[in-house]
Amino acid sequence: MAEAGQRPGASGLAAEFEQIYRAHVQEVTAxxxxxxxxxxxxxxxxxxxxxxxxxxxxxxxxxxxxxxxxLFGIARRVFAQHCERVSRGQDVTARLAGRRELGVDEAAELVVRIDAECRGRELLDGMAALAPADREAVELVDIAGLERTEAAAALGISSGALRIRLFRARAKLRKIVGEEHE
Structure with missing residues (x-):
């Protein structure tokens, strides 16, 4: 067993990662x-x-x-790289080169998850008027439910900078929502 402040050995790391995976795979998928x-x-x-x-x-x-x-910091980078590949037209080629296609049941389960996130996609569409940095802050804190310290770490900024982004973004969203309902 590892002493306080130390990480476990290789087999302990596998078990530790498995716990993290199980705890967060649904959130990352969402x-x-x-x-x-x-x-x-x-x-x-x-x-x-x-x-x-x-x-x-x-x-x-x-x-x-x-x-x-x-994990959300990694997910952000993975998505940014995906967007780059798509904009360069490389995504289809990369996907077809050695990745297995989803089975019918797996695809159906993901379709259910995707449908469950429809409101989230609609909110993201409405957030298009926000600056990209402000939009990411709102997404991580208000939609994904990360704590402010976690979101700040994922974005690579200080907690104070995150608070400013959230304040600015939420104020603009309130104005946008107010205009749409008038």
Whole structure:
């Protein structure tokens, strides 16, 4: 058993990562389901996030932030890279090169999850008027439910900077929502 302040050995790391995976896989899947309605893409992005997480897990330092914030930081980067690939037309080629297609049951389950996140996608569409940095802050805190410290860590900013972004974004969203209901 590892002493206080130390990480467990290799087999203990596997068990620790498994706990983190089980605790957060649904949240990470929902994060991607709010961004795309394609079940295959949701599955691929979720898998890519956890592949990157498991390969970097031995260097994860819990003293620097929560596992949840760390995973969402990885998920953000995975999604940004996905968007870059799509804009360059590389996504289809990469997906077809060695990745397995989802089974009917797996795709149906992801379609249900994607449908459950429909409101989240609608909110994200409405947030298009926000600056990208403000939009990400609202998404992580208000939609994904991260604590402010976790969201700040995922975004690579201070808690104070996050509070400012949230204040500014929420004020603009209230104005937008108010205009739509008049």
């Amino acid at each position: 994060y991607f389901a709010r961004r795309t309605a394609d079940p295959q893409t949701v599955a691929d992005l979720t898998a890519d996030t956890f592949v990157r997480a498991i390969t970097s897990f031995p260097t994860f330092d819990p003293a620097r932030g929560s596992p949840r914030g760390w």
